[in-house]
Amino acid sequence: MTLTDRELEDFRRLHPEQIGPYKIIRVLGEGGMGVVYEAAETEPVRRNVALKVVRAGLNSRDVRARFEAERQALALMDHAGIAKVLQAGETSAGEPYFAMELVKGLCLTDYCDAKRLSMNERLSIFVAVCRAVQHAHQKGVIHRDLKPSNVLVAEQDGKPQPKVIDFGIAKALGLRLTESTLVTYAGSTLGTAAYMSPEQAESSGLDVDTRTDIYSLGVILYELLVGRLPVDPSSQSIHAFLARLASGETNAPRPSTRFTGLGEHQAPIAHARRTNPEHLRRDLKGDVDWIVMKALDVDRSCRYETAVSMATDIERFLENRPVLARPHTALYRLRKFASRNRAGVAAASVAVVAVITGIVFAWTGMVRANRAEQIAASEAAAARQVSDFLVGLFKVSDPSEAAGNQLTARALLDSGARRSLAELRQQPALLGRMMHTIGSAYLGLGLYDDARRQLDQALSWRERSLGANDLAVAETELALGDALRSRGDMEAADRHYERALAIRQGALPADDPAVAKVFSSVASLRWKQGRTNDAETLYKRALAINERKLARDDPALAKNYAGLGVVYWAQQRFPEAEAMMRRSLAVEERRLGPDHPDLAALYNNLGGLYWSLERYADALALYSRTRAIYERTLDPMHPNMASVLNNIGEVHWKLGQHAEAEPLLRNALKIKEARLAPGDPAIAVTLNALAGTLRDAGRASESETAYKRALLIRQKALGSASPIVAETVVDYAKLLRGAGRGGEADALVAKHGPAR
Known part of the structure; x- marks a missing residue:
């Protein structure tokens, strides 16, 4: 906007053109502490800074003391998440100022909403904020005015970098910042009321420690996730709000409860978090509720002791580990264990449950068709037996039955393999299915020798109980081929694929997706053998079936696109390779979101393509993303x-x-x-x-x-x-x-x- 001559004259009258070596460009903000300008430093280096000065008319002893405390506090700190102090001085009128790193970013909540960041993406940024606050606490400094507008988010190398600004009312712990440091005047309210802790709202504020910032972080996190404050001061007079806060009568609802009560406002809030109201409500309920409410406890002894402990608990949630904020029941630990081991335990347990459900439904259908109550009772008993089997497999709470509560996915599968053989031998069809499932889980864990041994047994039991040409036998033949191919036994893999294809082509229509699945696996084998032309032909045959028969977001399509992209890459058809890889990513991101573990291999392949094109920075970014996912899962x-x-x-x-x-x-x-x-x-x-x-x-x-x-x-x-x-x-x-x-x-x- 162009200023009129009158507006320019008013600006010059109210604001200086130059302060020390800094040429004033514009006003960034004004507040109780003073005025913040964007200014250009002309010497000894040329750069733009944020220049903070005490406003004319507010040059009182308490303001000057707090201002000096802020300058000293910032000088103690050196952290990527805290705006750096560059220089300090006084204006010609004796007003103190300091120059800070200019952060060209949005406030925390605005940035997350503008980018439509998901709940987990918001949590990841918030972890970085906690770690910056922890750095300040380790230097003996409390912020005491944490709020979204004091956390600016800029992007560095395409990634968000939050920076905490404005330690304007910081209090040193056991450290005399300046000779003129003042205690807070009785009855005065420093900080923004909505984010203030109960102890900070008390009249003296003398007994404030680092846990006051933990409370403020809790309010920020609440607002970041729910889009609303836990308690809004505007709903009552500020004096009434502060009185209730100081007495601990906040009655803040859990985040999930607050969101549920927002009615028609739920949809736009969920949209800004790249989800829908039902999913956001579900995501908030449980661990996130516990984490936020622990930070907001009116009794500070019940809050997180440190900012880093809050950050660590959030990371535990993001990694599907039990959080420390909630009580740990055996069922809760088991659910978390299964969630974070989705390549192993989750694959085993969920698949086994799915198998059991399928068996029960199939058997129930057969029973209804035959109207045989005796068979129904028999199969119900079998279902209970399998249920007991699973309960026993996961039972670790009794010291007499387990060495401790720390399971590994492999230990769980090993136990399942032994017990299935011992307890289900008289039910060969069920035993074969159980062994197939456990073998597939070994394959997901990259334990190829274990997978082959288990799948060999599954194949034997299935052939014995179902016949050599049953589709279940083809399923195990295909899994054996995948295990052997992954291990590098390519000739043996080829034999199993040939057998799987023969069974499926004999029993199913030629354009059945189950036939296409074999084409896809053989294509992967041909690529690994260096037979890229054959691989290309097979992937295209699979796609010709799947694009007609499957939904546009089906994972089989994504797998085919990715495989064909890798083939094009090997053939040095780089533009076609990138198009296919990105097509695969688009399918999976629509289905799963951008941070799902199943996308790691796709990022890795695209990184490999960029490596071939000597786009090393792009490749490294994708590889690093892949590595982070793999290290978690x-x-x-x-x-x-x-x-x-x-x-x-x-x-x-x-x-x-x-x-x-x-x-x-x-x-x-x-x-x-x-x-x-x-x-x-x-x-x-x-x-x-x-x-x-x-x-x-x-x-x-x-x-x-x-x-x-x-x-x-x-x-x-x-x-x-x-x-x-x-x-x-x-x-x-x-x-x-x-x-x-x-x-x-x-x-x-x-x-x-x-x-x-």
Whole structure:
């Protein structure tokens, strides 16, 4: 907006043009403390700052003392989440000022609403705020005026970075900030009422400690999630509100209860959190209610002791671990355990329950069709037996039955495998289904040998009880193929896929999605064998069926798009590869949201494509996102973890950061060698990258050893004509030429004949 001459004259009369080395640009805000300007520093460096001065007419002793306390408090702190103090001084009129880092961002609530951040995304930003406040507390400083407008969020490298500003009424703990530090005048109210703690609202405010900021954080979190304050001061006089607050009579409802009572306002609030009212209400209820209400406890001894303990509890919620804010019942611990192990325990338990439900429904339907009450009673007893089996599998509360309450997904599956064999042997069909489910869960955990053994037994029991051509047998044949392919036993995998396809094609229509599922698995095998043209054909056959038969958000479609994208990537058809990978991501993000663990592999693949295009920064961002998801959800020795560690190591190698690359690649190699077959080409991927890193770091002898191993594995698995083999030959030849062994390099290239 252009100022008129009169407005410009008024501005100049009210505000100086220059303060010290700072040229005033505009007013950012005015408040009880003073005026905040955006100003340009002209010397000794050129930069824009936030310049805070005491307003004319407010130069009283208490204001000046608080202002000096703020300057001193900020000078103590050095944290990415706290606005930095750059300089302090006095104006020509003797008014104190200080220059702060200029944060060009929105206040916390406005930023989250503008970006339509989900509840979990808001919680992640709030954790960073808690950690910034913790830093201040460790320096002996209480903020005492925490509110959304004092938390600005800017973006750095595309990621939100909250910064806490305005320690204007900070109180030092056991530390004399300045000679003129004043106690709060009796009866005066410092801070914004809506976010004020009960002890802060008392007349003296002398007995305030860091837990007053915990309460304020609780109010901020409440508003951030629900879109409303727990108690609104505007609903009554400020004096009545403060009196009730000081007496502890806040009667704040739980967040889920407050949201439920918002009626027609629920929909826009949920929309701003990228969900609907029903889902938001469900997400708030339970752990989030407990966390927020613990921070808002009127008895400060019942609040979180520190800001970091609040942050840690929120992180426990985000990681599906039991939160400390709520009582821990055995059922609650079990539910949390299952939620955070969705690749293992959740897969096992949910799948088993689904199997049982399916069996019960199928059997119930058969019973109704035959009108046989005796059979119904028999099958009901079987269902109870399976239910007892599951209860026993999860029971860990009795010390006589378990060493403790700390389960692992593998231990749970091992127990289930032993007990199913011992207790269900007289029911072979049910035993086969149970073993198939547990074997599939082992596969999800990356325990390929365990998966193969369990699935072999499942196949045997199913063939014995159902016949060799039953569709359930095909299901287990397909799972066995997946386990063997993942491990690197490609010939054995091919045999099981062939058998699964024959059964399904014999029993189902040619365009049934179950047939397409086999095409997709064989396509993945062909890609791993380096037969990319065959893989492309098979993925397209699967898509031709699934795009006609399945809903647009079906996960099978996303899997096909992702697989075809990887094939195009291997064929160096990079634009087509990116289009397919992004199409897959679009399907899964619509279905699951952007932070679901199932998206990790898609981010990893897209990162690999960007690596091939030498877009290393983009690749690293996606790899880092993948790694964070895997670290939350997978065993550290899972082969998928090896994949992303390998990829991050390759980025560091290409950036010349050899010291960072080597440990990542060696860790990836350790996992692969422990979990994969000795001749799996995935091992050669890491060996080749490690060899390149060592070569470029000047460690030729170690590099050559790794290249020889990589070449041997790739030749045996893929054949000499594979372009993947050519990659190792060319890289190895570069090492030899760099060592002055050009003749050997030429002989190597001639022998293996890399594609030109």
